[in-house]
Amino acid sequence: MTFSIVARSADGESWGVAVASKFLAVGSAVPAAVAGVGAIATQxxxxxxxxxxALSHLAEGATAEVALASLLEDDEGREHRQVGLVDVDGNAVTHTGSSCLDWAGGLTGDGYAIQGNVLTGPEVVQAVESAFLAADPTLPLAHRLLRALTAGDEAGGDRRGRQSAALFVVRDEAGYSGFDDVAVDLRVDDHPAPVTELARLLDLNDLYLTASTEEEKVPMTPDLEAELLAHAQASGQETIAAWVGCENYEMRVAEDLSWVDRRVLAIVRGEGS
Known part of the structure; x- marks a missing residue:
């Protein structure tokens, strides 16, 4: 009923899962990951x-292969399960039980495991793999995973249709203000085009919840400050700082107003969203 990719980033610093299904809120059931440990999809x-x-086994030093063997050994329902695992070193395994509904199967490679069941055919997991491998390995893992998921969706995906999708990525201290390891945690629980909607949410996630790079920072000038103040006041806020807080731009505008992110500036000028 689902297809997914579990992967480690090429730099070995991130782990994550992307998944889509004709199933309500697939993100509540399938993905899990811990930074510096690994990631899993259970479906x-x-x-x-x-x-x-699985994550406990991996945290204790087990490889993905050993962790999977332990899971299956203790589960009488193993033939109805589908699982993908990747460990801290990028070792990856996938399991498709003999009782999973057709088409069902998986692929593994260096740093990734792909699996799906009730799919239109093997072309779905093949498309996921091809897109993941074709994506620039220096891209953030969330974007590589999304490209792979999109390719699987376009290749047919779940043969019953579309309903939900999710993206979960962890990296050490990647969370909001560095207080946890969750880089991306996005879910589309019920939508006619969940993968497309997930892409829109990832774009917003990048805007609101990631810090500006040096290249994205535009130095504040008196004219630019006046422009932003006018926009803030037109939006009902008395100061630029109040507007920043109202719009959740804290990661994109310097606290001391020494710079503003070029993407925020484009939104202010009606050049982007």
Whole structure:
């Protein structure tokens, strides 16, 4: 009922899962990951206990292969399960039980595991793999995963249709203000085009929840400050700082107003969104 990709980034610093399904809120059941440990997708007749168990095994030093073997050994329903795992070193494994509904199967490679069931055919997982490998490895892992998921969706995806999708990526201290490791945690729970909607949310995630690079910072000048103040006041805020807080631009405008992100400036000028 689902297809997914579990992967580690090329630089070995991020782990994540992208998944889509004709199933309500697939992100609540399938993906899990811990920075510096690994990631898992559990699907088909999903055993959600696999998530905690697998990550515990990996945290204790087990490889993906050993962790998967332990999960399956203790589960009488193993033939109804589908699982993808990647460990801290990028070792990846996938399992498709013999009782999973056709088409069902998976692929693995260096740093990734791809799996799906009730798909239109093997072309879905093949498209996911091709897109993941073709994507620039220096891209943030979330963007590589999304490109792969999009390719699978365009190749047919879940043969029952579309309903939900999710993207979950972890990296050490990547969370908001560095207080946790969650780089991306996005879910589309019920939507006619969930993968497309997930792409829109990732774009917003990048705007609001990632810090500006040096290349994106535009130095503040008196004229630019006046322009931003006028925009803030037209928006009902008395100061630029109040407007920044109202619009959630804290990651994109310097606290001391020494610079503003060029993307925010484009939005102010009606050149972007």
């Amino acid at each position: 088909a007749a999903a055993n959600v206990a696999y998530k905690g168990l």
